[in-house]
Amino acid sequence: MPPTRILIAEDDPISRAILELYLESEGYSYVSAKNGREALDLYNAQPFSIVITDWLMPEMDGTALCQAIRKQAEDRYTFIILITSQNAPKDLIEGLEAGADDFIVKPINPAELRVRLKGCHRILDLENSLKKSLTEIRELSIRDPLTGAFNRGYLDQQLEHEIERTYRYKHPLSLILCDLDHFKRINDTYGHQAGDDVLKRCVQNLLMSSRRHIDWVARYGGEEFVILLPETDAARCSIVAERMRERIAFIPEDSHYPMVNISASFGTVTLLPDSQTDKISAGELLQRADVCLYQAKQSGRNRVVPETEMSSEIIADRRLHRWQYFP
Numbered sequence: 001m002p003p004t005r006i007l008i009a010e011d012d013p014i015s016r017a018i019l020e021l022y023l024e025s026e027g028y029s030y031v032s033a034k035n036g037r038e039a040l041d042l043y044n045a046q047p048f049s050i051v052i053t054d055w056l057m058p059e060m061d062g063t064a065l066c067q068a069i070r071k072q073a074e075d076r077y078t079f080i081i082l083i084t085s086q087n088a089p090k091d092l093i094e095g096l097e098a099g100a101d102d103f104i105v106k107p108i109n110p111a112e113l114r115v116r117l118k119g120c121h122r123i124l125d126l127e128n129s130l131k132k133s134l135t136e137i138r139e140l141s142i143r144d145p146l147t148g149a150f151n152r153g154y155l156d157q158q159l160e161h162e163i164e165r166t167y168r169y170k171h172p173l174s175l176i177l178c179d180l181d182h183f184k185r186i187n188d189t190y191g192h193q194a195g196d197d198v199l200k201r202c203v204q205n206l207l208m209s210s211r212r213h214i215d216w217v218a219r220y221g222g223e224e225f226v227i228l229l230p231e232t233d234a235a236r237c238s239i240v241a242e243r244m245r246e247r248i249a250f251i252p253e254d255s256h257y258p259m260v261n262i263s264a265s266f267g268t269v270t271l272l273p274d275s276q277t278d279k280i281s282a283g284e285l286l287q288r289a290d291v292c293l294y295q296a297k298q299s300g301r302n303r304v305v306p307e308t309e310m311s312s313e314i315i316a317d318r319r320l321h322r323w324q325y326f327p
Ligand SMILES: [Mg+2]
Pocket: 010, 011, 012, 054, 055, 056, 057
């Protein structure tokens, strides 16, 4: 664990020196300020997880510092210990209301400070583990457990956002719909374990061909995946889809499943929003990609069909029918 950084706010040089000496001997790193204003400036430059502040100080006192820190919306908690000269209940209430977590009474007793800091670490550790669990839960809720790709729920939600963004900033957005060819044969020949293995490897190949933290891959259905490419025009999207196709079709070379050729078909669409066009829905965009994917399957599989290469008659005709999967 890296040493905890503590911010000290204390106007009295002797009290400040005692605090510094103690914190140093306990292995903490600290930064000191002579009043609340100075402490707040330091805090704003780089937040601290622990603040030990005197109550009475010139310019800005301890309670005002507490309030200023609490006003800031942060993604992590700051534990504040207020140093007071008296511990009258009325003072303690005022300090708590200002946002202090704990108190220490002057003159500072190192043994007392040690237990106060211990309590403070318990809270901060608890907060950390809670945050970690929340992150894990969130990750689980948006991922497909088998492949690690984003799940359908995430796709439905995020696709609308991406379309929104595309119309707002007038940047292109491309979508690739990918479906493994003859997937049923893999399951039938080698069993479902093998099918799962192929799905996992397919996602790995899709991820390897996309940009980290920009593009994303979601499992749309059983063996069908959506890859979303923000800020990507049709030409670039075709190159990416072709690279994905090659990677997936290359799997049999070192495959455990020699009797089945593994390949995938792709349909790609690109949105180029301008002020004239009406905003389309996520469903419509997926349906347009679906028409291209259908065409890729029709014309022999293991290929990419971009919407730009399709005739308007085919598009119009296909859109009338929700396409059926090939066995
Ligand atoms: Mg003071």
